[in-house]
Amino acid sequence: MFYQKLTINSVKKLYEQWKYNFGALEKQDFEKSKLAIFQFPYDSTVSFGSGAKEGPVAIVRNSRFLDEMWSDEKGVLLDGFIDTDIFLLDEFILSRNSAKEAVDGVTEAVGDWAVSKNKFPLVLGGEHSITSGVTRALKKKNKNFAVLQIDAHTDLLNSFEGSKYSHACVMRRILDQNIKITQVGIRNTNPEVKEFMGRADTKKKVTTFYGTDVPVAKILKSLPKDVYITIDLDGLDPSIMPSVGTPEPGGLSWERLLDLLNGVFKSKNIIGADVVELAPIHGFEAPNFLAAKLVYELIKHKLT
Numbered sequence: 001m002f003y004q005k006l007t008i009n010s011v012k013k014l015y016e017q018w019k020y021n022f023g024a025l026e027k028q029d030f031e032k033s034k035l036a037i038f039q040f041p042y043d044s045t046v047s048f049g050s051g052a053k054e055g056p057v058a059i060v061r062n063s064r065f066l067d068e069m070w071s072d073e074k075g076v077l078l079d080g081f082i083d084t085d086i087f088l089l090d091e092f093i094l095s096r097n098s099a100k101e102a103v104d105g106v107t108e109a110v111g112d113w114a115v116s117k118n119k120f121p122l123v124l125g126g127e128h129s130i131t132s133g134v135t136r137a138l139k140k141k142n143k144n145f146a147v148l149q150i151d152a153h154t155d156l157l158n159s160f161e162g163s164k165y166s167h168a169c170v171m172r173r174i175l176d177q178n179i180k181i182t183q184v185g186i187r188n189t190n191p192e193v194k195e196f197m198g199r200a201d202t203k204k205k206v207t208t209f210y211g212t213d214v215p216v217a218k219i220l221k222s223l224p225k226d227v228y229i230t231i232d233l234d235g236l237d238p239s240i241m242p243s244v245g246t247p248e249p250g251g252l253s254w255e256r257l258l259d260l261l262n263g264v265f266k267s268k269n270i271i272g273a274d275v276v277e278l279a280p281i282h283g284f285e286a287p288n289f290l291a292a293k294l295v296y297e298l299i300k301h302k303l304t
Contacts, residue, residue, distance in 0.1 A: 021083055021086055021087070021088050022037055022060060022063050022069075022086055022088045022295070022299075023063045023064065023066050023068075023069030023086075023296065024063070024064035024065075024069065025069060025083035025086065026083065027083045027084050028083065028084060028086065028087050028088065029084045029087070030087045032084045032085075033084060033085060033086060033087035033119060034085045034086075034119060034120060034303065035085060035086050035087070035119060035120040035122055035299060035302060035303060036087050036089055036113055036114050036117075036119040036120070036121055036122070037086065037087065037088045037089060037122045037123075037124065037295075038089055038092065038109065038110065038113070038114070038121060038122070038123045038124065039056035039057070039060070039088075039089065039090070039091040039092065039124050039126075040056065040091070040092055040094060040106060040109075040123065040124065040125055040126040040130050041053040041054065041055070041056050041057065041091050041093075041126055042094045042102055042125065042126040042127060042129075042130060043126060043127045043245075043279075051245070051279035051280060052125060052126055052127045052245055052276070052277050052278065052279045053126060053127075054278075054279070054280050055124065055125055055126055055276070055277070055278035055279065055280065055291070056091065056124040056125070056126060057091075058278060058280040058288040058291070059124050059275070059278060059288065059291045059292045059295055060088065060124075060292075061288070062285060062288045062289045062291070062292035063292040063295065063296065065289065065292075066292060066293060066296050068296055068300075069296065081299075081300075081303040081304055085303050086299060086303075087119075089113060092105065092106075092109045094106065094130075098165075099129060099163045099165035099166065100164075100165045102129070102130070102133075102165070103129060103130065103132055103133040103136075103165050103173075104133065105133070106123075106130045106133025106134055106137070107133040107134075107136045107137045108137075110123070110133065110134050110137035110138070110272075111137040111140065114137070114272070115137050115138060115140060115141050120270075120271070120272060120302055121134060121137075121138075121272040121273075122272070122273055122274070122295065122298060122299065122302075123272070123273070123274035123275075123276075124274070124275055124276075124295065125274060125275070125276030125277060125278070126276055126277075127167045127245070127276060127277060128151075128155060128167040128170045128230070128232050128276045128277055129165055129166060129167045129169075129170050130274070130276065131147075131170050131174070131230045131274055131276065132165070132170050132173040132174050132177070134228070134272060134274060135147060135174050135177060135179055135228060136177055138228060138271060138272055139177055139179070142226055142271055144224060144226060145179065145224065145226035145227060145228055145271055146179060146180040146181065146182060146223050146224050146226070146227055146228070147171075147174055147179055147180070147181045147182070147227070147228050147229075147230060148182050148184070148219070148223060148227050148228070148229045148230070148264060149171060149181055149182065149183045149184065149230050149232070150184050150185050150229075150230070150231045150232065150235040150252065150257065150260075151183060151184075151185055151186065151230075151231075151232040151234065151235045152185060152186065152187045152188055152232070152234040152235050152246070152247075152248035152251060153168070153186065153187075153188050153189070153232070153234070153246065153248070154171060154183060154186055154189050154193050154197070154208070155167065155168055155169065155170045155171040155172070155232075156169075156171050156172050156175075156189075156193045156196055156197065156206070157169045157172060157190075157192065157193060158172055158192075158196075167277075171183075171206075175202075175205055175206070180205050180206070180207075180224075181205065181206050181207070182206075182207045182208075182209075182219060182222045182223055183206065183207065183208040183209065184209045184214060184219060184235070184252070184260065185209070185211070185212075185214075185235035185236075185251055185252050186208055186209070186210050186211070187210065187211055187248045187249070187250050187251065188248050207222040211250055212250060212251065212252060212253070212256065214252060214256045214259065214260055216259060216260055216263040217263075219260065219263075219264075220263055220264065220267050220268070223264070223268060224268075225268060225269050226268070226269045226271050227264060227268045227269065227270055227271065228270070228271055228272045228273065229261075229264065229270060229272075229273040229274070229298070230273070230274050230276065231257075231273070231274065231275045231276070231294065232244075232276055232277045233275065233276070233277050233278050233287075233291060234246055234247055234248060234251070234277055235251060235252055235257075236251050236252050236253075236254070236257065236290075237250065237251035237252060237253055238251060240253070240254060240287070240290060241287050241290060241291075242281065242284075242287060243278055243279050243280055243281050243284070243287035243288065244277050244278065244279055245277055245279045246277075254290070257294075258297065261297060261298070261301060262301075265301040265302070270301070270302060273298050273302075275291060275294055275295055275298070278291045
């Protein structure tokens with residue numbers, strides 16, 4: 001077992017422990033929920049700025065101030081879905097023995113609490129390495145999906161700082177699962193990755209859109225019907241999202257990101273999503289609020 005195990009009884013007690021669902025909603029019921037929010041406060045392979053382990057709690061805390069999730073009518077949200085459609089799971093404490101064991105823990109947790117219970121997994125990181133654990137869990141049920149990656153980096157190294165399960169290798173591990181990838185927002189790579197991406201077999205599996213180029217129609221054409229979305233927040237312009245471990249100049253604006261998400265959710269079947277690499281800056285809440293609002297956008301698109 002590679003994560004601190006939850007039980008049905010412990011899940012039922014979460015409301016009493018936290019007192020609020022995501023967005024300060026006053027009700028949650030795991031059995032009735034359609035969407036499970038996972039929190040993985042993990043950043044053991046970070047290579048530059050640390051702090052991504054604080055990302056989930058910062059997102060949940062800021063979600064309490066989202067006006068979109070408030071209504072005078074108890075139990076009903078303004079966008080048409082009810083509060084019990086969402087369940088905020090407690091933090092999953094992953095193994096610190098190795099990065100591989102941590103990723104295995106993500107696979108177990110998502111398998112136990114989403115895949116086996118037919119719930120949509122919405123995952124909050126934590127560093128990006130966790131994503132390959134999520135896709136591995138989903139692969140057990142759905143063999144034919146692709147990953148839409150929003151990111152400043154390709155994350156296609158085979159190994160980094162002695163680990164094949166580093167955040168810098170996460171997309172390579174997803175390719176190992178025979179999953180195709182479409183990358184958007186890429187602004188940095190290196191000679192090793194360029195050589196790998198230039199191979200004929202890689203070109204069949206990876207489609208890359210660089211910088212602020214977000215041609216929605218072309219992106220959609222590159223994707224099959226079933227899609228998993230992973231959003232590394234350094235894919236956004238650092239002027240609106242400076243709270244990341246490895247920031248890069250340029251990047252997507254909020255509006256371009258929303259345009260892309262609108263197009264993807266309208267035309268594809270989204271089977272899961274994550275928001276990763278938020279590394280909160282003490283005393284600076286604006287990026288945390290943006291991340292919470294992004295999570296809300298994903299919830300809204302999936303449930304309405």
